[in-house]
Amino acid sequence: MATATAVALSLAVLSAASGTATADDLDTEPAYLSVPGLSGAQTRALSADGFDVVKRTADGATTVIGDAKVADRLRDRGLEPTVLDTVYKKVSTKAALGEYYGGYKTPDLHFKHLDDVAAAHPDLAKVYDIGDSWLKTQGQGGHDIKAICITKMADGDCELSPESAKPRFSVISQIHAREIATGEISWRWIDYLANGYGSDETVTSILDTTEVWVVPIVNPDGVDKVASGGDSPLLQRKNLDNSHGDCGGTQTGVDLNRNHSYGWGDAGTQPCSETFQGPSAGSEPEIVAVEEFFGKIHPDQRGDGDAPAPDDTRDVMISLHSYGEYLIVPWGHSTSPPPNDSQLRALGNAMAESNGYQVGNPSQTVGYLASGTSDDYTYGTLGIASYTFEVGGQFGECGGFLPAYSCVEDLWTLNQGALITAAQNAKAPYQL
Ligand SMILES: [Zn+2]
Known part of the structure; x- marks a missing residue:
């Protein structure tokens, strides 16, 4: 599980920078993950298997949303996800009713x-x-x-x-x-x-x-x-x-x-x-x-x-x-x-x-x-x-x-x- 820890740590760094999450959230809080070098067929297979695929660039870099567990599942397929950014941003104003x-x-x-x-x-x-x-x-x-x-x-x-x-x-x-x-x-x-x-x-x-x-x-x-x-x-x-x-x-x-x-x-x-x-x-x-x-x-x-x-x-x-x-x-x-x-x-x-x-x-x-x-x-x-x-x-x-x-x-x-x-x-x- 060393790899999951690595993702959690990189999430922690991001969160510290943007102030959106505490360390306790990191296992379950979603992030934008980048998976390099995928073919179109590989990207489609991820989507078919329920991964939340957002986009794919011409060089095959594919953006997937997921938490540390999802990152683990990507690694189980031999892929190497890295963290691009947090999904949740700072909430600086109080929401009114509705x-x-x-x-x-x-x-x-x-x-x-x-x-x-x-x-x-x-x-x-x-x-x-x-x-x-x-x-x-x-x-x-x-x-x-x-x-x-x-x-x-x-x-x-x-x-x-x-x-x-x-x-x-x-x-x-x-x-x-x-x-x-x-x-x-x-x-x-x-x-x-x-x-x-x-x-x-x-x-x-x-x-x-x-x-x-x-x-x-x-x-x-x-x-x-x-x-x-x-x-x-x-x-x-x-x-x-x-x-x-x-x-x-x-x-x-x-x-x-x-x-x-x-x-x-x-x-x-x-x-x-x-x-x-x-x-x-x-x-x-x-x-x-x-x-x-x-x-x-x-x-x-x-x-x-x-x-x-x-x-x-x-x-x-x-x-x-x-x-x-x-x-x-x-x-x-x-x-x-x-x-x-x-x-x-x-x-x-x-x-x-x-x-x-x-x-x-x-x-x-x-x-x-x-x-x-x-x-x-x-x-x-x-x-x-x-x-x-x-x-x-x-x-x-x-x-x-x-x-x-x-x-x-x-x-x-x-x-x-x-x-x-x-x-x-x-x-x-x-x-x-
Ligand atoms: Zn849309």
């Missing part, structure tokens, strides 16, 4: 926020219940999943029909529950728009011409589980569907961002894998809800077969994730370029001018293929310009899945310009 980890909002607060914005701005905002979470479908609590539409309301605006007068820009976040900064960015995006109309020229112009839709919490059951950890949020990524087996801890559930019904079927098949794709395409109630929602607000402009969507295609969709500072374009399920590749990248590059993120497909950014994702679905079925943002970096207080709450304002500010660019180009995203 908040956790220094100020992050629970799903209840997010959904109340939508209703509050619509009540305060009936001329600008409207809220819809778009479906149920897994627990709600089981009669075990859970949530209605909610969307907000924001525009300067004219007759017929913000209806659940694809034939809208104005083009549309939709944003979804926290489909992966533990990527907690993403819901906060959506919260601030909503407030920026609702509070800025009439005083902020950019906002006024966007809302006079465009409908902006936001689903801030796609996976509310998962976020409740994350929040239940308080100052040590649980690392739940997937939904809480336990019908395929109870894996314990935070490993039960279906990866909603592998469950979409376009290009589905090349992700995890083991129920306890963090990328478990589910038993069939679109099997999960959260995915049924958002796919129906997308189909109701975005017209189908997909080209036939391999033909590109036409140049006058309208609408943009962005799915917010963490982390890595990437701006990801389709396809996720294939390395071959999508029919509108250069147009998708052109808008991607325009958005990246403000946040500086690296533009590329999943293979070029996070380092693996990802089938059944939201952006593959909205681009693949509807033809609209679709993206995944990986917000935040890897290291330090503002890095990883659980950045300190004090970092959220900067993460929002950094990505604000990219969201504005997307909204301003919703009318003709392929005509930059």
Whole structure:
């Protein structure tokens, strides 16, 4: 067990530096571990065996989340993990009621926020219940999943029909529950728009011409589980569907961002894998809800077969994730370029001018293929310009899945310009 002690010691050094943990926590507190020199097949095998694989770089360095026990299990496979950074950051502010980890909002607060914005701005905002979470479908609590539409309301605006007068820009976040900064960015995006109309020229112009839709919490059951950890949020990524087996801890559930019904079927098949794709395409109630929602607000402009969507295609969709500072374009399920590749990248590059993120497909950014994702679905079925943002970096207080709450304002500010660019180009995203 000398090796476990070595990991504990290096964790102790890190913790002493960042002040986040006591020596007693080190055996069980998760860290970002780096495993060098893995082939793609080895990385996939780790994921299939239930290791929490975050990413893989071109040289094979693979990031895995785990505690000292996980490090031991990696060594048992002949691998040599080293510690990159702590998962938990300093909690320097006290969370208010309904908040956790220094100020992050629970799903209840997010959904109340939508209703509050619509009540305060009936001329600008409207809220819809778009479906149920897994627990709600089981009669075990859970949530209605909610969307907000924001525009300067004219007759017929913000209806659940694809034939809208104005083009549309939709944003979804926290489909992966533990990527907690993403819901906060959506919260601030909503407030920026609702509070800025009439005083902020950019906002006024966007809302006079465009409908902006936001689903801030796609996976509310998962976020409740994350929040239940308080100052040590649980690392739940997937939904809480336990019908395929109870894996314990935070490993039960279906990866909603592998469950979409376009290009589905090349992700995890083991129920306890963090990328478990589910038993069939679109099997999960959260995915049924958002796919129906997308189909109701975005017209189908997909080209036939391999033909590109036409140049006058309208609408943009962005799915917010963490982390890595990437701006990801389709396809996720294939390395071959999508029919509108250069147009998708052109808008991607325009958005990246403000946040500086690296533009590329999943293979070029996070380092693996990802089938059944939201952006593959909205681009693949509807033809609209679709993206995944990986917000935040890897290291330090503002890095990883659980950045300190004090970092959220900067993460929002950094990505604000990219969201504005997307909204301003919703009318003709392929005509930059
Ligand atoms: Zn994610």
